[in-house]
Amino acid sequence: MPSVPTVPSVTSVTSALPVPPVPAAPPARVPRYTLIQLSDVHLVDDGELPHGGVDTHANLESAARAVAGSGTAVAGLVLTGDLADSGSPAAYRRLRAVVEPLARHLGAPVIYAMGNHDERTAFRRELLGAAPATDSLSTIPCDSVHWIAGLRIVVLDSTTPGYDSGHLTDAQLAWLRDELARPAPDGTVLVLHHPPVPSPMLVVELMTLRETDRLARAVAGSDVRIILCGHAHHASCGLLAGIPVWVSPATAFGADLLSPAGRARALRTAACSRIDIYPHTVVASVVTLAPADILFDNDESDMARHIDQAATDDGRLTEQGRAACS
Numbered sequence: 001m002p003s004v005p006t007v008p009s010v011t012s013v014t015s016a017l018p019v020p021p022v023p024a025a026p027p028a029r030v031p032r033y034t035l036i037q038l039s040d041v042h043l044v045d046d047g048e049l050p051h052g053g054v055d056t057h058a059n060l061e062s063a064a065r066a067v068a069g070s071g072t073a074v075a076g077l078v079l080t081g082d083l084a085d086s087g088s089p090a091a092y093r094r095l096r097a098v099v100e101p102l103a104r105h106l107g108a109p110v111i112y113a114m115g116n117h118d119e120r121t122a123f124r125r126e127l128l129g130a131a132p133a134t135d136s137l138s139t140i141p142c143d144s145v146h147w148i149a150g151l152r153i154v155v156l157d158s159t160t161p162g163y164d165s166g167h168l169t170d171a172q173l174a175w176l177r178d179e180l181a182r183p184a185p186d187g188t189v190l191v192l193h194h195p196p197v198p199s200p201m202l203v204v205e206l207m208t209l210r211e212t213d214r215l216a217r218a219v220a221g222s223d224v225r226i227i228l229c230g231h232a233h234h235a236s237c238g239l240l241a242g243i244p245v246w247v248s249p250a251t252a253f254g255a256d257l258l259s260p261a262g263r264a265r266a267l268r269t270a271a272c273s274r275i276d277i278y279p280h281t282v283v284a285s286v287v288t289l290a291p292a293d294i295l296f297d298n299d300e301s302d303m304a305r306h307i308d309q310a311a312t313d314d315g316r317l318t319e320q321g322r323a324a325c326s
């Protein structure tokens, strides 16, 4: 009986073919720096609840627990203004009692920026450790420069006492241009409370930064990689001179960007931001801390009052305050 030739199985045929190389996994993209941005904390004295009953201190504690519990390697905590609801020294002390233990736990610095609800003298004394003799500096902005390894954080104080809108003086812009003339190894993060981009919410738009074009000229072509702001109580991103602008949501409460026409509604939301800085890009993300209910709802007459106030503020600034701001 003739022998039957062996027929290779399908398996042996296919295994004889050249095996295509398995593509290597892309290298993990790990941020070089992760910043946690806490904005618009609006703390008050112990026992008080601002804005119709929101526990801003509990919201801040919630943020601190979330950050500490995540195990995230945080390079810095950046607080972008409205840290005390009415500039009370006791509120700043409550803030430090939450934020500074968190910073020690993380091994990260805390960087404080002024907001329009803050008060410079108490801010300097309670958060920056300034001596009482510096009380006379209340008209001088709290601008500062911080370094986290090769990353530079430049803080601009965009407040003017007595105004809710944002302003930068000629001297501040000159100081900024001089600082940015020397690039940082890993670039610069610019921090200021008032966004230099429009807000889709009228009541916020009336109070954004006034010197937007001049700030754009100061940062154009610099090593600023992102501009971090607060003030709006809603998350937004935009561009200034081609640089990303991140407007952080607030830990205190949120602005409802879909408020009914002519109204301005606030929500019981609490959120913060994480800013991940990679060698090739920067990513800003919202970290939600609480669910949303309506906190307050400004009706049309409230809105008319806001508009009148904004118009009055601009008039006052033009006639009386411009000299003090320059």
Ligand SMILES: [Fe+2]
Pocket (backbone or CB within 6 Å): 040, 042, 082, 115, 117, 231, 232, 233, 250
């Ligand atoms: Fe605020």
